[in-house]
Amino acid sequence: MRYVFNFRDVWAQWDFIASGVAVTIALTIATVIAGSMIGALGAAARVYGPPWMRSLVACYVECIRNTPLIVQLFIVFFGLPSAGLRLDAMPAAMIALTINLGAYATEIIRAGIEAVPRAQIEAGRSLGLSGVQVFRHVVLMPALRIVYPALTAQFVLVMLATSIVSQISAPDLFHVASIIQSRTFRDFEIYAVVAAIYLALAVVLKFAFAAIGHLAFARR
C-alpha cells in the first residue's frame, strides 16, 4: 500500500490554523512580559533581599526548574480546582507558563546582576542616586544587556513550550492541529505543516529579538 500525501484538506482549514497561531503568539507575548517582570523582581529579591526572602526565591526557582512544565500545568489546571480555585484553560495556561518562565528569568537575570561590579554600585551611590535609582540605572539595565542573549533564547523556548498547553485544551496552534487531525485523519500532513509554522515563528522571533537588542543596547 502506498501512502498518498494530501495537503488539500489541511489547507482548507487555514483560517482555523491562523486562529491557533494568533493564540500561540498572544500567549507568548503575555508570558514573556509577565515572566520577565517576575524575573526582575525575583532576581532583585534573590540578591538584595533579607535572608528569608532569598531562600524563598531560591526554593521557587529550584522547584520550578527541576519539574516538567506539563506537570506544573496539570497541577494548576486539574489540581487547583480541588483546592477551590477553578480556572479556564487559557488563564491556567498563562499562569503556569508565567510561573515557569519567571523561575528561569530569575536565574538568568540574577547571573547578570551578580556580574555588575560592586564599585559601579558604589559609584552610583556616591553620585547621590537613591537605592531604587541605582538598581534601575546602574544594576538592572547593564545586567539586562549582559544576559539579553540568554534571556531571549529562553523566550523562544517559551514560545515553543506553549505547544504543551494544548494538553489542557487551550486553543493554541497545537490544539488546533489535533482537532484538524481528528476531523481529516491527515495526521502526518497537519503535524508537518504545524511544525513548519513553529519553525517560521521561531526564526522570526530570533531575528526580532536581535533587532530589538540592537536598537535598545546600541547606545552606550
Add this chain to the structure above:
Amino acid sequence: MIREFNLIDVYYLLLAARWTLALTGIAFLGGGLVGMIVAVMRVSPFAPLRLASTLFVNVVQGIPLLAWLFVFFFGLPILAGVRISPWTAAIAAYAIYAGAFLGEIWRGCLQAIPRQQWEAGAALALSFGEQLYYIIVPQAIRIAVPPTVGFLVQLIKNTSLAAVIGFVELTREGQLTNAATYQPFTVYIVVAAIYFAMCFPLTQWSRRLERTLRVAR
C-alpha cells in the same frame, strides 16, 4: 467506585519513574551519538558540512519537541511503511532532539579550546581527525561535563512529553492514577516531587562541577 489515593499508588508512580529514567538513558545515548557527529561537523574545515549541521541544529531547535514526537509517531509509519510503537517513535524523536542540543553544547566546548592548540597540532603534521582526537577532545571533555549534566536535567523533564503519544512513564502513570482516584492535586504533586528527586541532585552536581572547574582554571 472511585478509590482513595494511597501508598500503593505512590509505589506504582515510583515504578513508572523507572521508565522515565530508561527513556532518558536511551535518549541520552542516541542523542550523544547524533550530538558528537553534529559537534564535529560544526567545527570541520569543510564548509558544506558546517552549513548542513547548522541547518540541522536550527531546524530541530525551532520546532517544539511535542511536534517532533507527533511527526515521528504519525510520520514514520508512512515513510517506513510499518506500524511503530510509542517506544520507537519516542526514541527517534528524543535522539534527534537531544542530538541537536548536545551537538550545540559540545561545539561550544570544542571552540573554547584556544586556536593555537589546533595550530600546534597542524604544525606537528596531524590531520584534522588526529588534532581533534589527540589534542582538542581530551581538553574539551573537561569543560563539557557540567553543561552536559545540566542538559540531562532538561532531558529528564522533557521525557514527560512522551506521555502524550501513550508512552507510559511517570507523567502518563500520573494521568492514569488520577483517572482512577480523581485526586489530581495530590497525584500531580507526588509526580512533581518524584521528578524533583531525580533532577535536583543532578542540578546540584552540575553546579558543583562548574565551581570546581572555575577553581581549577
